Every structure is written in C-alpha cells, then in structure tokens.
Amino acid sequence: DTGVSQNPRHKITKRGQNVTFRCDPISEHNRLYWYRQTLGQGPEFLTYFQNEAQLEKSRLLSDRFSAERPKGSFSTLEIQRTEQGDSAMYLCASSPRDRGTYEQYFGPGTRLTVT
Amino acid sequence: GIQVEQSPPDLILQEGANSTLRCNFSDSVNNLQWFHQNPWGQLINLFYIPSGTKQNGRLSATTVATERYSLLYISSSQTTDSGVYFCAVESDRYSSASKIIFGSGTRLSIRP
Numbered sequence: 001d002t003g004v005s006q007n008p009r010h011k012i013t014k015r016g017q018n019v020t021f022r023c024d025p026i027s028e029h030n031r032l033y034w035y036r037q038t039l040g041q042g043p044e045f046l047t048y049f050q051n052e053a054q055l056e057k058s059r060l061l062s063d064r065f066s067a068e069r070p071k072g073s074f075s076t077l078e079i080q081r082t083e084q085g086d087s088a089m090y091l092c093a094s095s096p097r098d099r100g101t102y103e104q105y106f107g108p109g110t111r112l113t114v115t
Numbered sequence: 116g117i118q119v120e121q122s123p124p125d126l127i128l129q130e131g132a133n134s135t136l137r138c139n140f141s142d143s144v145n146n147l148q149w150f151h152q153n154p155w156g157q158l159i160n161l162f163y164i165p166s167g168t169k170q171n172g173r174l175s176a177t178t179v180a181t182e183r184y185s186l187l188y189i190s191s192s193q194t195t196d197s198g199v200y201f202c203a204v205e206s207d208r209y210s211s212a213s214k215i216i217f218g219s220g221t222r223l224s225i226r227p
Contacts, residue, residue: 042201042217056214102146106158
C-alpha cells in the first residue's frame, strides 16, 4: 500500500471558478477526513466520512463546499465559486477502525491558489 | 469546544541537543497524535498516544490523560528534525469543528 494520495498536488484557479480535488485513502481504511491548512496555522477539520456516510461537517464548510465518498473508497471535495480566501492547503487523511482507535494517516495535500 | 495549546511556539537548537515539546488540552480525549510536518507540507505520523508512553528511536512521547497533557521528547537532534510539530486531539464529547483539533504547532529549527 502506497499511502494516502491526493490529486492534483497544485491548483491555480481564478476567482469564481469551481474546483474539485480527489483523495484516495489507504485501502480498507473506512474513515476519511478533509482538512484545510493556511500558512502558519495547524490543519482545521472540515468533514469526515465513515464508509460512504458523511458523519460530521464543520461550520467552516460553507454552502460552496461539498464532499462526497460515493462508494466508500475515494472522496472528492468541490469548491464552487472560489474566493481568494479559499487559498490554502487541502489535506486528506484516512484511518482504520481498529479496536476503537482512529490513527490518522495524511496525504501530501492539494495546494489551492485563487487569483 | 476543546482547546489545544502547544509550547513553545518556536525552538532553535544546535545539532545534538535534546528538546521537550508540550501539548495541553482542555478536556478528556479519546485520540491524541503527534505529527511532524516537513518543509514540503507532508504530515508524518510520529505517535498515536491517547495515554501512556511510547518510544521510537530518538523520539518518545508521554501522555498523562488525567492531567490533560502530552510531551514529545527529541534526543540528539539532527537537522532533519527541523519542521513543525503538531499535536492533534479528538474528543467524542463534541461534534463538528470541535471534534478534531490541532494545536498551533511548535516550529523546531536545528542548526548544524
């Protein structure tokens, strides 16, 4: 297993455009998380899935953001009508459920720049 | 929601020195992890340690859940240890954004 992968690694877009990011978790990990990280800050939780069910959504996840995990495997995060404030690193993590533990493993992130 | 504070915010050391990083949290947690974020932004798992003590080479960590803190020890520092160290906690007592919280990190710089 090669770990969590994210695509694209970098995305530059113009304000008002829609963007979509993909995350492929470690196989057989049933939990998948999305975070956002801005410069100099720790990652901020956005949402997570257990299998295909989206169980928690942060208030940070405005109506312009939507995440899916249709078959309980990969996930997509879409941002509609991007704003300059959306510029950040978007991180994905996955975790197994093993005797009640949720150790998270992170992907390399997608860096979004909105011009 | 739960509050997570890390100290010190910045630490500059000479190669070979030892260091202790601290993470305080304001409520009971069921998950605590330490990560190292390298200069390329990759978050690397160091320890999953909601309680007790673990060691991995030059690194060790201790979490005292009843007193709501965790410590990360780095011995014989190397320049490759440079980067930002994050503590992250998860608590089932909260929902949404309060559920999984990262501290603001300790930026460690090791000078040759």
